[in-house]
Amino acid sequence: MTAELFVQTVVNATYAASYMALIAVGFVLIFGVMGVVNFAHGELYMAGAYTVVALYADQGLPFFVAVAAGLVFVGLLGLLMELALFRPLRDNPLGGLIASIGFLLILQTIAVLGFGVRMENVPPSTQDKIVFMDGAVLTYQRLYVIVAAVVLLSALWIFLSKSKFGWALRACAQDREAASLQGMSINQTARIAMFIGAALAGVAGALTAPLVSPTPYMGHPVVVTAFIIVIVGGLGSLEGAVLVAILYAFVHTFVTTVYDGTLANIVGLLLMLVVLIVKPTGLFGAKERA
């Protein structure tokens, strides 16, 4: 492997780690607070990408306006899911999973009806790029994703550790009943968690739209990846999700570059299987809730 290829692969892996971390952290947040596996998370990511398709590629609004709209729109979708599906099914975790599958099918169909099944082509918002000394390239489009991941995840971390809402959120994730006995509103925290979790997926989708050619079915591989990251990192561990997203992105990108994509997927799954066998709670997971 030449130095140029090596640096290029590191750059690619950093980009992949950034958007995977955004998605996985939202997924963990929703699982931690709501206790449901949100199968529709990949479709929230897809909805973010299609917001950019509609507002930026079709209507010609500025790119960042479209991204902000994607964040808000997908966040609202998250609120809708909480209100209509997860709240009535709070005592039925398997039910939440099934309901999210139903929601996924609805979102997919809306995308197909609105935009068709073929790939959308989103023109890049900028042609600028950074060229490293040995020839590796980082386009600004990818840099935006990396910057957004760092900024948003830091903001989330500060929010969770410093603000009152953040404390309530973490308390709910630890023990819902005890938290509600202390006077925290379960509905309120669930709403916040759903909004943030969904919005992070939406932002990831919106920012990567010019890079990946959105299709209505783009969410499926993404949710599988999120699954792997979250399990290896430990359910309910946000730090674990970020660290494993980085680890997974590097392993996956390097194996893809050196061998091929399918082998990279197999390696990722086997990694997850090994972690589950050796330490079922994940690398950074706490003990399972009783």
Next chain:
Amino acid sequence: MPNRDTNTTTRVVWLLGSALLLIVLIALPHLLSFSQQEILVFLVINVLLVSSYRLLTLTGEWSLAHAVLMGVGAYTSGLIAKELGVPVPIAMIIGAATAGLLAFLLSFPLFRMKGFYFLIASFAAGEAIRLMWKWSDLTFLFGGPKGIKRIPPFPDFLSIDFYEPVNYYYLCLIVVAVSLLILYRVERSRIGLTFHAIHWQDKLAESVGVNTFRYRMLAFVISAFFAGLAGALYAHYVGAVAPNRFSVEEMVYILIWAIVGGTATFYGPIVGVVVLTILNEVILRALHVDEMRPMLYGGLLILSILFLPDGLESLVPKIKGWFAGRKEKRATEERRTMKEQPAE
């Protein structure tokens, strides 16, 4: 005396009901169009698939590897029939046995976990197997993403052409009926009771000497065997298998059938798959809303989980209770008249 009376009536009702069901099942394909006959064949195969899935859920574990295990049966049976020239009926059984063997091997790592972790780990194991079929380095064996084509069909027997959907439907019906009978007997046996015990009280079961690992493994192996058999039936009917046929989306369908039908009773998942298939293939297709179908399906799924959380099977006792209520009313009325008679 009246007790024995009701016993004979229920028996007669049961007998009449089964006879009616048998007649409907035999007559059904002749009332349908060609494409509907094909759907019927898949429906019968799916009944076996979802019923075998239920056997594992008896122990309280939900697997996401079932579709892949079906694929193992399909790939094995198709490959050995095509490449080695093994007769198709024998190849089918070998395919099913291979799926069972794989489940046996997988249960060593997988049953170190329970509940949600088992669900995810079974998903990872299944996906890894499925991606192996897709992998370009193994294309010479599994055919890569395009899979295996030109799998030999079921051979003619007594000059019955099993290439015809109607005849293949009857073949599947017999195979599936025998399999369901076995699954039912397993559930009603001591083994099945132990499965229930492991589900509801695994610590207690262990403390009275039940080897819970062994029983979980047994449930997994049996359910994998019949999933593999369903896969083999599928492979030799369609004549081709591809990795995407056994993806997570297919697994999600199995889950949906089981959950919408309900898993507390033997007939629950079967009701689920039959009702949802009729809904999806017949009613939604007749409405000419092809592109909207997934949306309507998703909406129905949400509605059923919100308003019928215990599955369609939970309607049966209600209907029964409704009938029994009427019968009881009549019975009390009769008793009242009988009591009143001597007084008159």
